[in-house]
Amino acid sequence: MHGLLSILIWLPIAAGVVVLLLGERNIAAGRWLSLLATLVTMALTLPLIAAFDTTTASFQFLEHVPWIPRFHAAYALGLDGISLPLVVLTAFITIFVVIAGWTVIEVRAAQYFAAFLIMEGLMIGVFSATDALLFYFFWEAMLIPMFLIIGIWGGPRRVYATIKFFLYTFLGSVFMLAALIYMYVKAGDYSIASFQSLPLTLVEQRWIFVAFLLAFAVKVPMWPVHTWLPDAHVEAPTGGSVILAAIMLKMGGYGFLRFSLPIAPDASRELDMLIIALSLIAVVYIGFVALVQQDMKKLIAYSSIAHMGFVTLGAFLVYDIVRATGSVQGAGMGMDGAMVQMVSHGLISGALFLCVGVLYDRVHSRQIADYGGVINTMPIFAAFMVLFGLANTGLPGTSGFVGEFLVIIAAFKASFWYSLLAAVTLILGAAYTLWLVKRVVFGPVGNDRVAALQDLNGREFLVLGALAIAVLLLGVWPAPLLKIMQPTIHHLVDQAIATKIPL
Amino acid sequence: MTEMTLTWSGVAPAIAEIYLVAAICIILLVDVFAGEKNRGLTATLSLVALVVGAALTVTYGQVTHKVLLFGNMYVADELSYVLKLAGFLIVAVVLLYSRAYLETRNILRGEYYVLALTALLGIFVLVSANSLLTVYIGVELLALSVYAMVAFDRDSGIAAESAIKYFVLGAIASGALLYGMSLIYGLTGTLDLAELGAHLHSPVSMGVVLGIVFIVVAVAFKLGAVPFHMWLPDVYQGAPTSVTLFIGTAPKIAYFALALRLLAQGLGGTVDEWSPMLSALAVLTLVVGNVVAVVQTNMKRLLAYSTISNVGFILLGFVAGTQSGYTAALYYTLIYVLTALGFFGVILLLSRAGYEADELDDYKGLYQRDPLLALAMMMLMFSTAGVPPFVGFWAKLRIFQALWETHHFWLVVIAAAMSVVGAFYYLRVIKLMYFDAPAVAAPTAGRSTGVRLVLAANAFAVLLLGLLPSSLLDLCSRLIH
Numbered sequence: 001m002h003g004l005l006s007i008l009i010w011l012p013i014a015a016g017v018v019v020l021l022l023g024e025r026n027i028a029a030g031r032w033l034s035l036l037a038t039l040v041t042m043a044l045t046l047p048l049i050a051a052f053d054t055t056t057a058s059f060q061f062l063e064h065v066p067w068i069p070r071f072h073a074a075y076a077l078g079l080d081g082i083s084l085p086l087v088v089l090t091a092f093i094t095i096f097v098v099i100a101g102w103t104v105i106e107v108r109a110a111q112y113f114a115a116f117l118i119m120e121g122l123m124i125g126v127f128s129a130t131d132a133l134l135f136y137f138f139w140e141a142m143l144i145p146m147f148l149i150i151g152i153w154g155g156p157r158r159v160y161a162t163i164k165f166f167l168y169t170f171l172g173s174v175f176m177l178a179a180l181i182y183m184y185v186k187a188g189d190y191s192i193a194s195f196q197s198l199p200l201t202l203v204e205q206r207w208i209f210v211a212f213l214l215a216f217a218v219k220v221p222m223w224p225v226h227t228w229l230p231d232a233h234v235e236a237p238t239g240g241s242v243i244l245a246a247i248m249l250k251m252g253g254y255g256f257l258r259f260s261l262p263i264a265p266d267a268s269r270e271l272d273m274l275i276i277a278l279s280l281i282a283v284v285y286i287g288f289v290a291l292v293q294q295d296m297k298k299l300i301a302y303s304s305i306a307h308m309g310f311v312t313l314g315a316f317l318v319y320d321i322v323r324a325t326g327s328v329q330g331a332g333m334g335m336d337g338a339m340v341q342m343v344s345h346g347l348i349s350g351a352l353f354l355c356v357g358v359l360y361d362r363v364h365s366r367q368i369a370d371y372g373g374v375i376n377t378m379p380i381f382a383a384f385m386v387l388f389g390l391a392n393t394g395l396p397g398t399s400g401f402v403g404e405f406l407v408i409i410a411a412f413k414a415s416f417w418y419s420l421l422a423a424v425t426l427i428l429g430a431a432y433t434l435w436l437v438k439r440v441v442f443g444p445v446g447n448d449r450v451a452a453l454q455d456l457n458g459r460e461f462l463v464l465g466a467l468a469i470a471v472l473l474l475g476v477w478p479a480p481l482l483k484i485m486q487p488t489i490h491h492l493v494d495q496a497i498a499t500k501i502p503l
Numbered sequence: 504m505t506e507m508t509l510t511w512s513g514v515a516p517a518i519a520e521i522y523l524v525a526a527i528c529i530i531l532l533v534d535v536f537a538g539e540k541n542r543g544l545t546a547t548l549s550l551v552a553l554v555v556g557a558a559l560t561v562t563y564g565q566v567t568h569k570v571l572l573f574g575n576m577y578v579a580d581e582l583s584y585v586l587k588l589a590g591f592l593i594v595a596v597v598l599l600y601s602r603a604y605l606e607t608r609n610i611l612r613g614e615y616y617v618l619a620l621t622a623l624l625g626i627f628v629l630v631s632a633n634s635l636l637t638v639y640i641g642v643e644l645l646a647l648s649v650y651a652m653v654a655f656d657r658d659s660g661i662a663a664e665s666a667i668k669y670f671v672l673g674a675i676a677s678g679a680l681l682y683g684m685s686l687i688y689g690l691t692g693t694l695d696l697a698e699l700g701a702h703l704h705s706p707v708s709m710g711v712v713l714g715i716v717f718i719v720v721a722v723a724f725k726l727g728a729v730p731f732h733m734w735l736p737d738v739y740q741g742a743p744t745s746v747t748l749f750i751g752t753a754p755k756i757a758y759f760a761l762a763l764r765l766l767a768q769g770l771g772g773t774v775d776e777w778s779p780m781l782s783a784l785a786v787l788t789l790v791v792g793n794v795v796a797v798v799q800t801n802m803k804r805l806l807a808y809s810t811i812s813n814v815g816f817i818l819l820g821f822v823a824g825t826q827s828g829y830t831a832a833l834y835y836t837l838i839y840v841l842t843a844l845g846f847f848g849v850i851l852l853l854s855r856a857g858y859e860a861d862e863l864d865d866y867k868g869l870y871q872r873d874p875l876l877a878l879a880m881m882m883l884m885f886s887t888a889g890v891p892p893f894v895g896f897w898a899k900l901r902i903f904q905a906l907w908e909t910h911h912f913w914l915v916v917i918a919a920a921m922s923v924v925g926a927f928y929y930l931r932v933i934k935l936m937y938f939d940a941p942a943v944a945a946p947t948a949g950r951s952t953g954v955r956l957v958l959a960a961n962a963f964a965v966l967l968l969g970l971l972p973s974s975l976l977d978l979c980s981r982l983i984h
Binding site: 067068069070071136137138140141143144147148151152158159162163166167170171174175177178181182184185 | 885889890891892896900903904907908915916919920922923926927930931933934937938972973976977980
């Protein structure tokens, strides 16, 4: 088991470099190599799941090599209950990105696959780093391939979108870096564990909390710093949108759980209303915004923001639950919900963007008005689209239900009004998603281009089918996922409600 | 003053300077007798001279502890040893990159090489200075060589204009330096930097403060800190690119040494006096450098403002006023020089006869015309923007760390915000190279494989030092302690 995490990080990166070197002339070999690399990476996560000890909250599969001895920064990797599911999700989703781009990408295809492979390694690195400097290293490095993916293979306004994306995330991140260095100067090393146990005054915690909030709120994204996301999603190629929605947004949520809550618990307690308010605004207001979108990708992008609002809401409910019920029992339910929601949203939003990609490859339009009656010519596709649409609305039996349900219950424990507002999303989510499905899929055939549509080919069927199975499986049987997370969430609740203010 | 006795062991640590003087004389003579047809000879010989110089320095010039020579005017320590080796290496790379450019423009003259070597000699003197007098000699030797280099393409009007501008403003700065030194000397009675360091402690008299002000102004001018930066964009743009490459790289080491020897060592006891001055300069420099760079359309001018903004970061290291801060400034300077070498190397490789490749539009679609150059440029750009996995990230990180250690909260915030502004114009260049269609379809000239290899190594070093930064960080730390 030792060294497996390193392999998960560096195998895709090495494969990406090889694909890049093979170049456009050997693109056939490049494609197969990319697919092989992603499949092997996914296969290598299976022993991790099998060997994962679900009775402990401590990090497992540890690796520790001194990296910069002078700074006491180490190449330190490990997984716990909240990072393992995200690593598996990353490995899982990237396979479909490679398959989905198989023939669709015609210009600079070798670089396209290389960029996604390198991204995969870096993203796994973000989730498995247990050293803050290493975490930041991967976190920032990831921006480079994504910047190029949107900028090279994106739509007409790709340059605007990609520069906006880069600068927004960079702005958030540099302040996080400043906070990390501050804590290093106090703690003497960069391990996340020592940051978590470092005593900090309330004033320090507030500043650190704000710095983290800038970084993670941009990434999630939370209202009002969400505006880069619709642009980036609309302009990005299908694969880019999938990775953005399915994985990169999760890093914000992961950051809140890994950094904000355990490192600045007192500031989190003090400022939890801020996060809850922003989350509820995202859920309700952005839901309305999604309702009026004309562009399918933009609609799904806004839907992502609303759904990610559930993640941040769930993560920060813990204090109000403790206040309202006076007990730690069940305080972690919001976090449970947040984690399930992250995994589930990764699958559903990825699938929805792939659905849009299927249509876009045929019609070259993302406008809802250009479609209508797709079910008449693409019945199999329509079935998938309806399934993922329903999952997006949180239909019981799909993964979307589990996360939202847990968060709403937790919100109810904290305050009736939270749950009322959060539950509005069930109505709004159903409204915008089902209306989208109705306008695109159902009704009479809208125009000649729709009439000429071909149904899914084998490759597309494989991709959507696999995601559909995952969505349903997680929906009816979320227990294994919850079991993996349980000890870590318990530990996290303990950390979050403890105080770190030195006496 | 101790009695001077000239023995080999007594001067061996100064081997680099002694050798270089001899080499310059020989090259001057060879150049005179080589005639117009054998201009390449001077170029090759200079390169050989640099390699031999580095070898001699390693063999004889290595010092394990601080050695004072020539009546304590000259110091040889590990810092000066390493910086001299770096000087040899940087100038060698500069000469390699520039040769093709000079040839295609018919300005492959001996002057360029001889002046580059005398400038290097000035750098060495400055790096090893232990007296105000030695500092001044080093500054002038370097500055005069560089003024002449800017003007050496005598048919170019814009180069002559830049040279005049540089010379006049540089002369004012030299005057300020000398005036500040004279004030300090008059009030303390010593030129020796070590003695100054031992005796000058805050609080100091108004006269000393005045002297410090003039010295800070001179240092700020030499580094190109706002508001003493006016010469820098004009000189960068006006000088032949091969000269800009020289100005933008090797002298930065010397000016780091100037700031270190004067402020940190000679005036180390008065850090409370000059640190606030530098912090005001640093903030101005960061803001002006980054914001003005955003609107540039000329690549050399853009890089000039990028230099200015990087100088802001170097100054921040000095603002901290601690060992850790100086280490950060040294590390930042070395990384900056490494990156700048690559930047101008790309411009030089792209230019052809009658085509300077210095407008930003010349970089449109570079990826399609020359993937290697585009990739190298992209790595260098991301590095300077401070994005991991490239080495520029560590340079910025090191500065932030030094600032936190000395509780400069607002400086951290300003520097962080300004590095985001900086990222914008670096991204713009990458956008031109990777996202835009080429304006001219012609592929770049395919020749000069050797130089391309050097450039590839240069860019790769930026990545490698970014992945494994430990050794260089340790080295810088050791040199300062």
